[in-house]
Amino acid sequence: MSETGDEVSDLIDRVSEIELKLQAIEQAPLGITIADLRQDDEPLIYVNDGFEEITGYDSEEMLGRNCRFLQGPETAEEPVARMREAIENEEAVRVELRNYRKNGEQFWSEVTLAPLHTENGEVTHYVGFQQDITRRKEYEETLEQQRDDLGVLNEMVRHDIRNDLQVALASMELLQAGEGDDEQITAAIESIQQAIGLTNIARELAEVMLDTETDHHPIELRSVLLSEVEDVRSTAPDATITVAGTVPSVRVRANELLGSVFRNLLTNALKHGEQSAPTVQLSAAVSDGEVIVTVDDNGPGVPEDARERLFDRGWTGASDGGTGMGLHIVERVVESYGGTVALADEENTGLGGASFVVRLPVADSD
Ligand SMILES: Cc1cc2nc3c(=O)[nH]c(=O)nc-3n(C[C@H](O)[C@H](O)[C@H](O)COP(=O)(O)O)c2cc1C
Structure with a gap:
């Protein structure tokens, strides 16, 4: 060439x-x-x-x-x-x-x-x-949240539940030594009940933590609501717990924690209702592809300065001995179902106290 x-x-x-x-x-x-x-x-x-x-x-x-x-x-x-x-x-x-x-x-x-x-x-x-890197970031956020949750679980088991059991044990030892009376028995029972309550919350938290949405399936809401109302009623014979009107028959995509949402809201309402005659009312309605469940109480309502932190983890507000996990779990679970939970404006409340509103998308009728 x-x-x-x-x-x-x-x-x-x-x-x-x-x-x-x-x-x-x-x-x-x-x-x-x-x-x-x-x-x-x-x-x-x-x-x-x-x-x-x-x-x-x-x-x-x-x-x-x-x-x-x-x-x-x-x-x-x-x-x-x-x-x-x-x-x-x-x-x-x-x-x-x-x-x-x-x-x-x-x-x-x-x-x-x-x-x-x-x-x-x-x-x-x-x-x-x-x-x-959106997927990686989301994964990192999930891991971080899970690490936080594990810390809370650890704290609950090592500290809160242990404390309750120790109080119960001390009362029982007094009784065994022949020094206790009815007061010790009541204290022991209360502490054990509180410890059981905490193990329930720990279980719920562990389930929210590991929830992958793959187990979400259509669940008939009415039976869940009515059965939770019934359960809470049986634990509080002196309280008035009513269901306003008829609960619509709808299905929402959820898992077995759906009941915990309303149990937490109902017991929370009872705890904050008017102390001599606590009254709680649940109502439900469907609108625009959403089911709206409202839980009202006749207590003093949520103070202005507490409203913002209501759903924060570990925030108890009043010194009621709670763990502050109830409403946090409610929010986490409801959001995992694609819904929202909020405190209604004071003037909208049915019984003059606090009013919590849960909105969940109605499941496709398939
Ligand atoms: C080659 C090149 C690519 C860039 N790509 C992105 C980008 O994808 N996303 C982004 O937010 N900024 C990107 N930036 C940065 C912005 O252009 C800018 O430099 C930065 O916002 C800092 O300057 P400023 O404070 O004047 O806005 C890039 C810059 C250069 C030089």
Whole structure:
């Protein structure tokens, strides 16, 4: 082959090599972007297919803009500042932050930025690598929540339940020594009942913790509500627990913890009802594909300053000796069913006290 023939074939080889590299960048299963630092506000001059896929924008909508348009109200300031500083210092950086797709949906992005140097060492461009790490983040959040829950369970078993049993034991030892009276018997019974209550809460918490939604199935709500009302009634013969009107026959997607939700709300209402004559009323209605269950009591209502922390874990408010787990578990379970629980505004309450409203989506009739 002639010399020019060799040159041409070398050139062809080089072009195919460059094409191959370009293909790798274009088709890489992650976002790749290039920003021009010489232009005002560092606009994007290249985005690959993967980046269009992650963000939902077409390349024409992104080119020429600074990539910060992907940020929004829930993007933390710290990772943004780290990117800004790294670019100022011409350094590489990796951050995890919340970005927004074109349709407004949030996602977690791992953004790695690196300066591109010219032959004489000048930084003229930055390359960005973006990965959608939403699933990993959600998994991490679940793990964190489970670790927290385990801590609470541990504390309940090691501390609260043990305390109750120790009180019961002390009373019984007095009785055995012939020094106790009825008071000791009552104290022992109360402590043991409290310990049993705590083991129930511990079991519920363990179940919420391990709930994977795979066991959620349509459950007829009416029978669950009526049976919980019946159970709570039997434990509080002096209280008035009524069901207003008829409970509609609907099914909701739930699991065996559905009963705990209403048991917790009913016992909570009883505890906070008017002490000499506690009255609790449950009602249910269907509206717009939702079933709305309300539990009212005739107590003093929830003080303004307690309203915000009502569903927080471990918050007991009044010194009633509770664990503060009841309402927290209620909220966790209801949310896992795609529903909500809230305290109604004071003026809407039926019996003049607190009024808790649970909303659950009605299951498809299949
Ligand atoms: C090549 C490149 C890619 C970038 N990709 C993203 C991104 O995907 N998401 C994001 O929130 N910010 C991204 N940024 C960061 C923003 O463009 C901007 O640098 C950052 O918000 C800090 O600057 P600011 O404080 O002026 O907004 C990227 C920056 C560069 C240079």
